[in-house]
Amino acid sequence: MSDLISGAALRRLVDEWIGQGKRVAGPVLVKPDLPSYVYLAGGDRFLLDGFVRPVNSIKEFVFPRHEPICAYRFEGKQVRIADADAQIGDQIVIAARPCDAAALPILDHVFNWDCADEFYNRRRRATTVVTLACSTHDEACFCTSVGLGPAATRGSDAMLLDLGGGEYEVRVLTEKGRDAFAGKTITSDRIASEAPGPGKRFEAARVRRYVGEHFDGPIWARTTLACLGCGACAYSCPTCHCFDIVDEGNLNGGARVKNWDSCQFVTFTLHASGHNPRSAQPQRQRQRIFHKFRVYPDKFGDLLCTGCGSCGRNCAAGLGVLNVLEAIERDDGEHLQA
Amino acid sequence: MAETEGFEPKIVAFVCNWCTYLGADLAGTNRLEYPPNVRIIRLPCTGRIDFNLPIKAFETGADAVLVSGCHPGDCHYTSGNFHARRRWMLFRELLSTLGFDMDRIHFTWISAAEGRKWQQVITDITERTKQLGPYTLYAGNDGKADAAARSAAASRPVPPRTFEGQDALRASARRLLEAGIVKVVIGHGERGAPVFVTRPDETHQLAWNDRCQANLTTYLKRKEIRALGKPAIVVKGCDERALVVLEKESQVEREHVHVIGMACEGVGAARCTTCDVRTPRYADEVIGQVAGGAVSPDQRFQALAEFLRKSPAERMAYWAGELERCVKCYACRQVCPLCYCERCIADKNRPTVIDTSPTLKGNFAWQITRAFHLAARCVGCDECTRACPAGIDLRLLNLSLARAAEDQFGYRAGIDREAELPFGSFSLEDKETFIR
Numbered sequence: 139m140s141d142l143i144s145g146a147a148l149r150r151l152v153d154e155w156i157g158q159g160k161r162v163a164g165p166v167l168v169k170p171d172l173p174s175y176v177y178l179a180g181g182d183r184f185l186l187d188g189f190v191r192p193v194n195s196i197k198e199f200v201f202p203r204h205e206p207i208c209a210y211r212f213e214g215k216q217v218r219i220a221d222a223d224a225q226i227g228d229q230i231v232i233a234a235r236p237c238d239a240a241a242l243p244i245l246d247h248v249f250n251w252d253c254a255d256e257f258y259n260r261r262r263r264a265t266t267v268v269t270l271a272c273s274t275h276d277e278a279c280f281c282t283s284v285g286l287g288p289a290a291t292r293g294s295d296a297m298l299l300d301l302g303g304g305e306y307e308v309r310v311l312t313e314k315g316r317d318a319f320a321g322k323t324i325t326s327d328r329i330a331s332e333a334p335g336p337g338k339r340f341e342a343a344r345v346r347r348y349v350g351e352h353f354d355g356p357i358w359a360r361t362t363l364a365c366l367g368c369g370a371c372a373y374s375c376p377t378c379h380c381f382d383i384v385d386e387g388n389l390n391g392g393a394r395v396k397n398w399d400s401c402q403f404v405t406f407t408l409h410a411s412g413h414n415p416r417s418a419q420p421q422r423q424r425q426r427i428f429h430k431f432r433v434y435p436d437k438f439g440d441l442l443c444t445g446c447g448s449c450g451r452n453c454a455a456g457l458g459v460l461n462v463l464e465a466i467e468r469d470d471g472e473h474l475q476a
Numbered sequence: 477m478a479e480t481e482g483f484e485p486k487i488v489a490f491v492c493n494w495c496t497y498l499g500a501d502l503a504g505t506n507r508l509e510y511p512p513n514v515r516i517i518r519l520p521c522t523g524r525i526d527f528n529l530p531i532k533a534f535e536t537g538a539d540a541v542l543v544s545g546c547h548p549g550d551c552h553y554t555s556g557n558f559h560a561r562r563r564w565m566l567f568r569e570l571l572s573t574l575g576f577d578m579d580r581i582h583f584t585w586i587s588a589a590e591g592r593k594w595q596q597v598i599t600d601i602t603e604r605t606k607q608l609g610p611y612t613l614y615a616g617n618d619g620k621a622d623a624a625a626r627s628a629a630a631s632r633p634v635p636p637r638t639f640e641g642q643d644a645l646r647a648s649a650r651r652l653l654e655a656g657i658v659k660v661v662i663g664h665g666e667r668g669a670p671v672f673v674t675r676p677d678e679t680h681q682l683a684w685n686d687r688c689q690a691n692l693t694t695y696l697k698r699k700e701i702r703a704l705g706k707p708a709i710v711v712k713g714c715d716e717r718a719l720v721v722l723e724k725e726s727q728v729e730r731e732h733v734h735v736i737g738m739a740c741e742g743v744g745a746a747r748c749t750t751c752d753v754r755t756p757r758y759a760d761e762v763i764g765q766v767a768g769g770a771v772s773p774d775q776r777f778q779a780l781a782e783f784l785r786k787s788p789a790e791r792m793a794y795w796a797g798e799l800e801r802c803v804k805c806y807a808c809r810q811v812c813p814l815c816y817c818e819r820c821i822a823d824k825n826r827p828t829v830i831d832t833s834p835t836l837k838g839n840f841a842w843q844i845t846r847a848f849h850l851a852a853r854c855v856g857c858d859e860c861t862r863a864c865p866a867g868i869d870l871r872l873l874n875l876s877l878a879r880a881a882e883d884q885f886g887y888r889a890g891i892d893r894e895a896e897l898p899f900g901s902f903s904l905e906d907k908e909t910f911i912r
Contacts, residue, residue, distance in 0.1 A: 168801065168867065169867050171867075172867040174801065174866075193865050193866070193867070194803075194865075194866075203803050203804075203834050204833045204834050204835055204838075276633070277633065359700065363670075363672050363700055363701065364669060364670045364671075364672070364695075366694065366698075366807075366810040366811055367810050368805050368806050368807035368809070368810035368811070368863070369803075369804075369805035369806060369807070370805045370807045370863070370865045372805075373803045373805045373865070374865055382832065384825075384828070384832055384833070386828075386831055386832075386833060388536070395833055397804075397832055397833050397834065398803065398804075398834070400805070403806070403823075404823070405823050418699070418700055419698070419700055420700065452807075452865040454690070454807055454810075454811045454859070454862060454863035455669055455670055455690070455811075456665070456667060456668065456669025456670070457669070
């Protein structure tokens, strides 16, 4: 037995959520060929098929690209500080991809490691994630290589699976998911079949060992020469979570804000002295791979990658995690034979 | 627009120290009365007024902005005002394309003897701004980002279409590497991504097909590539224009680069439909032959002309909607062959010139800066637009400045190797229709 909802009922449900004052985000074609997660004005426009992956990720709904932490005002010789508004209402992400949802438990570790990030946690608690299992994939996808798949449920509160004919099976996974769909589904005996995922492209355990052994290896320069040093990969990545804190204001006061940052920028590690420990782009690319497949796993026993392939799709130079890891796979293979 | 009851506009005047400031001073000592709505910021010269300053004034709540300096010929530094005039001829076009209210942006020449003109100008601007009402910058985005169509048709990947000339390209690269003429060949791979071929037996990696959109000249500035030794670079006619500008700006020593030109019938980019540089003109060798396409300026700027049919308010609403999506990944900057500053002004933090925040304010400031730093330099390769993960059509901003440079100075960046660069020079005949 399964729970079923029609596409039309789902769209009405989204309208209902919005009517209840919840913010609902989902994938929308903001331009032809440009699916993107945005906050929805209604339930009629979000995508339920015909796309592989939005260009951005759902991390921005729990970890916004720009977030004021506090406001400050100079009053004579005093500085008056006011907390940023702490009111975060409930929100629901609809039709998220499983590779996006899987990133949230990964981010939970980081934002609750040596200190609990109240900004992140607040949003996270207020967010319900309803995923839409993938029925298609493209050549950039590699979820199966990092232990996930087209219908991986990690991080989802509920999952929708396409039954065809505009109907969806609803798999409720958590309390939040149950609340979202309570009384909205009908019982059915149809069970959705899970679509095949992309073929496995590399062995994560092998990568983890390799990068540890080849920190100074020639592979980094060889495989990342094309990298131009922008942040398109990190900013579209569901798991990249670096941020910068800056004060923006004038003589009267301003705000302390948190903005996304990327390890691919020259300024990311630039010291005030002018020294830069990662002075060349290959070192910065190595950092990215290293963090995802070695540093984070060593610390939290998990990969910092969900195989969504956004880095590859969004790279103007045709790079991405997958290219580098495939090169590692080849390189390691050659070494083993030798 | 109706006059807002009791509204007192804030007007920020950026004036030069030697003429307009003294003109204002003269108005004061002569007891000439004028509205107290103007805040004067004194700078050495109009030529020193960074275009970011008026934007900052608007950001912080100005309702109108005035730039004023010495009459032509009167500049304390001989030619600062001529440079300012030339800069503003183009800058106004950019602001107009972005949908700024041009009725709120004023430029005047007021000498030290023209206290009365100062009085008149300030009175007029105050009156005019009162009629316009308070200025809300970057307004109009109604948050309907999801207004596009609901269904997406997932397009099936089509294999690349290989062009004639691929074999000749590979043979040429092999010859260059074997003879030791170059150490690396920078070309496109099968899927259009850049490849760096250093060995003759690797030249099969080079492709010449309809995926070869990337302008590879951007790699000439990268130190990791420079470290490889003398490069050969594969360019299309459009890419070559960037090379011409880089050479003009002393960024590339032409004799240290071997240029392989590809005669091109189009690689499927928007610019290809109006291309008139199909055959590279200054390459060391050109592979293939295509008929040259003569294209009228009207055709080249058609996309811009269509966009400019929108009203200024509609334009600003459009850009607010687009720049809402900008995450400041700086892909537009990094991919640009002509963005070669060691440290970009956007990365400067002592002091911070442009907000690093990816807010509308920070994003407008960044895109205005990016576009204007490329004024009369941008060659229209559209790499910024191709690289933008948010799909923002930056091409329109670049086109507006390119058209202004062509209209005003008859200059097209990267076309004529001998042509004088418009910025850094000036003409006494420059049109000052916008200056009072």
